Amino acid sequence: MPTCTAKEEQVLWKSSVHSRGSYNAAIADQTANLAIRGLLLFLIGVFLALVLNLLQVQRNVTLFPPDGFASIFSSAWWVPPCCGTASAVIGLLYPCIDRLLGEPHKFKREWSSVMRCVAVFVGINHASAKVDFANNVQLSLTLAALSIGLWWTFDRSCSGLGLGFAIAFLATLTTQLLVYNGLFQYTSPDFLYVRSWLPCIFFAGVITMGSIGRQLAMYEYKVVQEKTHQD
């Protein structure tokens, strides 16, 4: 009997030490995870910004660009980093808000669904760049319908909708301010054209990045949960 007790005490002591260590490790891991997620989202944002910018540029591109790669960077250098930062912020914000509101987002939480969402997002951009619309109202209405459809298909959360609207509004405002201040210019002379599709694209982008961010957060959530449960 005494041996048993001693052994149990030993085990208990050991486990307490272990748990304290793993708690610290979990905290460190959490920040590391956050950083990794942020970096990943940033990279995705930069990549998407480059690709989609290319799509927009192509609308007026000459057939024989002297160098194909030069046109990738034809816009101002600060646009992709800005998009990357914005996407990182959005991608981290979404799971954060989900956590604040309660349980994590559960609707269609799979990578295949996320991929589908990204594909639809690129498709919306593609359509806005390539398809010839009769007038701008038609273009903006179509894009708006597509964006709302994107949200309905892949998100369906009120927080996502609200955040999407808010960020799209802010981003459009910022862009307009930039344009007024002459920091940024559209290639297309049609001012209304640009203004009409911009919020829709922003909204769809916010939904997409939020979806990616939530999916990434699921991994971390799981890992952290396991870690904390080990204590």
Add this chain to the structure above:
Amino acid sequence: MTVREKLRQKISAGFYWHGLLCASYPVPIILFTAVCILTCCYPLLKLPLPGTGPVEFTTGVRDYMVPPQEPSGDPGERPDWYRGPPVAYIQQVLVKAAVSPWDNRLVPVDAFRSPLGRVFSLLDEIRNHVHSDSSGVRSLEALCLQVTDLLPGLRRMQALLPEHGCLLVSPGNYWQNQRELFDSDPDLLRTVQQYEPKGLHTSATLKDLLFGVHGKQTGVSLNSRNRVVTYTITMALRHYDVRFLGSLRSRLKQLHPSANCSLREEHMVHVHFKEEIGVAELIPLVTTYIILFAYIYFSTRKIDMVKSKWGLALAAVVTVLSSLLMSVGLCTLFGLTPTLNGGEIFPYLVVVIGLENVLVLTKSVVSTPVDLEVKLRIAQGLSNESWSIMKNMATELCIILIGYFTLVPAIQEFCLFAVVGLVSDFFLQMLFFTTVLSIDIRRMELADLNRRLPAEAGMPPAKPGPLRPRETPPPPRPSPHTITLQTPAFRNLRLPKRLRVVYFLARTRLAQRIIMAGTVIWIGILLYTDPAGLRTYLAAQVSEQSPLGGAGLPHLAVAPVFPGGDPTGTLNVLPQADPTPALSENLSQGHAPPGISWGPEDEEGWRRLSYRHWPSFFSYYNITLAKRYISILPVIPVTFHVTPREALETRHPQDTRHAPPLQTDPSPNALPHGAPVQTDLTLYKVAALGLAAGVLLVLLLFCLYRLLCPRNYGQNGVQHGRRRRGDLPCDDYGYSPPVSEISPLLLRGHNMDIECLASDGMLLASCCLAGQIRVWDAQTGDCLTVIPNHGLRRCSSSGGWEHRDGWDAGAVTDLETLGGAEGQDAGGAGYPVRRRAAPSRPTLFGDQPDLTALIDTSFGQQPPSQAPSASSGFDFGGLVERAYLEHEPSVSPVFSAPPPQPVQRRRSLGDQPMAPTDWDSAVWALELRGNLIAAGRSSGKLEVCLWDAVEGSLRCSNEDGVSGITALAFLNNRIVAARLNGSLDFFTVDINKPLGLLQYRGGPGRGSMPPSPCYSSDDVISCQLTRSVQCAHQKPITVLRAAAGRVVTGSQDHTVRVYRLEDSCCLFTLQGHSGGITAIYIDQTMVLASGGQDGAICLWDVLTGSRVSHVYGHRGDVTSLVCTTSCVISSGLDDLICIWDRSTGIKLYSIQQVLGCGASFGVISDSLLVTGGQGCVSFWDLNFGDLLQTVYLGASSEGQGVRQLVVLDNAAIVCDFGSELSLVYVPSVLEKLD
């Protein structure tokens, strides 16, 4: 609502019958579908091949008019791009010049110096040619295409290409069109070659541009075979003036007659260039394709639990792809020609159509009960999902229909394709994919039949079968423990970083993949930039052969048979044109001056140029040809004959210096073969180079592979010296963990298979088939008490049983030999794991009355205990120790009622049995708590006996029930017994003991261990039936668990019920399983998990009775379930241990167990899992799925699988090897692991 319900039922029924049909006639249906696909894709053959190759259209020169801007009439004849004036008319003057006769004094340079020199005079002629007639005076300057600056990037070529003037190029441009420069040029070849790009050829070189013919044809080289120099003067004209050109043509022909030239001059070829795809456009396209592939990858990865995962994934992709092809084909059939760029919209179409339905179908079919017939499974699976599939499809169609009303043509076309694609995809899913799925499932069942016993699949529950199906000894399998990891993110190995990197590289095969991708890209670039003229060749082939190609039509039109009413002009030409080729061949052989011959191949020499020739030519001046066309006029042939004297005169003094040794004069016969031989040689060179590169690549890949991939595929157990005992489990990396061997404490004594096992950490109670209960000290392994059954032993059918009149505790030793032999027999009689839960129970036991006859209610000795533990016959393992983690106040000794007469029987060795029924009753359930053992018997009798160190005595028994007790739970002072007839009895155990004598056992250091009361033999124990719930379940209760003041029962009637322990009130009836319940887990934190015969695992919230999650994990019954704080661990009849994430219900990984050891696992701590194998136990890291260590349990138990595994508190593991137990202390292992 009713309409909807009706509709739903109808749809469900329809799908059901459809599923039956598909599964019944798989081959005809697949054939039918294939025929359908092929039929629908047939119209695709008529479509022009995709690609950006130029399209040609030929018209006659004679009645040429600039096509009108608007298309008018006869849309069938002329392509829709043929409207408006062309960008330019290209007029080429094809010059062939040769020094003839060849003189031996001449050096090779002479072969082209003076012929090239003739270009300057010819240029002057052309430039100065003026045609004057009634309408005015016209010169080339007026007609030609005026160009401005070159593109800024082409400064290098400024000296070579004309600027601010006529676009007229010739080889003379190398020397700025100045004869003096040409004459003073010491090395012509170097001048020509210095502008050629080094290395890979780009599409059109400057040499091609200026010479206007393919580089090999020019003959400007030192080792040219036939010494004929060919070049062109290329003019781009803005206006087409028949008369000017005609006069130029006749003038040149007159000045430089070509003797045997009979080139046809009646055709004008219009070449239309499609939109170019530059790198900038490719990047978004490639991105969409990458996203598409990621989507397909992530989708198909979800296909699980089928025979051939890859086969099904392929079928899914084939379904989607062929539905797309079908949609394009159908649209073409009905006259809709696709105008959208197919490559661009294709990924979006795939994404819209999606793979979801296919996955849903697979999941639904897979999750149907395994024991059904394949047909029925398919039908059920289909009908389960029919409603959602139809709903989704209707929604998608609606969305697309909305898209159709946007009235944007591009979107409308996309929507049209999507609608047809969706419908054809649905068609293919229903016919093709379902059938493939049924074939796959049938294959899986066949494979299963080979693996497991056939009786198990559909054993009727009531039928008394023969002996418990004896399993053949499990065949040695190559790797009994293979662990499949699903998410690499969970892997966080405790390995050095270096190894981790290498493992990462090896696991993802990154290097190989990068090399492969690089190769593919390289080949693509090679093909694209076209160094070997392959693409031109192909394009030429295609344009010549394709019936739709613009060039092909007119050629075909010059067929021998002509309709009568044709214009006379063509009739004039025809007789000449037809025999021309043969004629000219003959002529060139015979009379022509040697070297120069005009053949039909010279007619359209530009065809041999790279097809990016013209676009790049114009692009230098920032003129795009995309979506526009140029008209190429028939060439003007010009022949120069240069005499050797002239050649000598024009020779540059340095020419002779460069002259290599002169070749012998080539025979005239070689002339016609010259060109083909050359091309052949190039082909061989390319082939040899390719071969060498391929071999090199393979070698490189092999080296990298050996270097980076440590896996030894298919070489299990041969190379590893450490693998002493057959198969060792190894993890993903082929890493075999350390193997150690320890000698376990062997607990021998039972002479039949151990049926029930109960433990509380200090004591261990085991009951064998013979009904003998033994109590062991879990620390030392000593047998403390034997509670035998007495009576007759009839001979069993196996004939191995002797009549034995009971035996006492001391007689253990002499039984060892017998027990060993008999234990093996009994072990062969069937693994308890394999049994079906309740229905098979009477079957199993009813067939062995001889064994159960040994059971007697009288107990000679009693086992001791401190904490309770339960183990019933059919659920084993690690669940047990959870039951005594209860933290409840200890049993308060209440003297509530005068104790009923305790049934005291002391060592009734020779006694008569109490009742005849006892003879047939077997122990079905055993519980151990404190030092009380509760045993439930098949006769319905509940026995509670008190144990002390010396003797076991039956302290109390209750025989109220009539139906057999299938499960027992012992919690605090209550005992719950579940009976075969579905009723539930609650008993209360009252202990009357003198105050002050209360003792508590149990370590005070461990908070989770409730202090258990210790009963002494002086106490009077009574057991009262407090409440009996008669119809707790409709069918036999199979599982019973109690914790946290709740009693949970699971039954054959597919439901789980939750009762409160205090007042036996039924709180919830949980429905959700589609099969009988076979496993339940509940612990102190009110976590309730249940597993059923349908292979499903449900997690419930005990407080609300709601289902938290529901997963299908196993094929066949779930045999046991354990929850930790983060995971749910389940084992099934498929010998698979699955680890699930508790919060999300996602399967983290699974462990394949050896046959028969499926349910033997236990959880030591939250991160340590132990599983039983053949003569060994393995430790796994629960969080990462890593195999940590395998421990062999000595020689005696080798080859026998661990059937039950109980983890005790003091880091000991009890393994059940048939009739003997192994008590393994693994503290050293655990210390290392922790």
